[in-house]
Amino acid sequence: MIKSLLLIITLTVISTASIDFDINKISADANRTNKHIMIFFHKDYCGYCNKMEENIESNNISKIIKKEFLLLSINRDDDEIVTYQNFKGSNHKFAKALGIDFYPTLIFVDGNGRIVYDVIGYREENQISNILKYITKKSYKNMTLEEFKDELLFDE
Template sequence: FHNKDVVSYVNKNYYAVKFNAEGTEEIKYNDFTYTNPNYNPDRKGRNSQHFFANALKITGYPSMVFFDEKGNLIAPVVGYKTPQQLEIYLKMINNNDYKRLTSADAWQKYEQSFVSTFEN
């Protein structure tokens, strides 16, 4: 994303971490070490998915994954999002609104009432 409002909001409210979901790094999370044993260095293009990406329920790229302050998984957000589409997730999670959105109906009402403040 290139929108200055998104960058500013993320920098102020989150710790952004980049992870290669087809990479070879060893990731320790919740007392388990995740690897990518099927990685093939000779493969051109897409490679096997890292086991950590599987554990996070990543089903497509690009994806963003949100964790709470204790490192617990909140939710993955799969697919490319414009700054305005991303804004609702950034604010919903930062404001802890996600905790009360326990049904599709609640999400739909939240989404319909959301007012964007990020520039286009």
């Protein structure tokens, strides 16, 4: 009886525990593995967020993400705690601290914890693919995304 009660209590605690995000620690992992962090900000009842999530989970895009990025999916309406540099607070407060008012939004963070690029609003699969290439090649250091896309077209 006591074992059953302990099991029920343990399962209840596990099922209600939220996932917290320590972007400082994740940045260290990104730095060690030479990857960027891709943070997907979304919210409940957002049709464009759902469509963009489908695009991110598509076979073509998910392969790139698994190979080149550490992906965090942050729902503004969930209760996780985010730690980033000197900030520690809820998902919603974190989004506000970054100035995010529109969803979906993608934020890219390098291995040093610096935000290197952001994408506000819905993007089609091919647009996401170009953005991922832009970030992976670290082209944000010396050209705009538009210049990068022009270069891609020229190279093809």
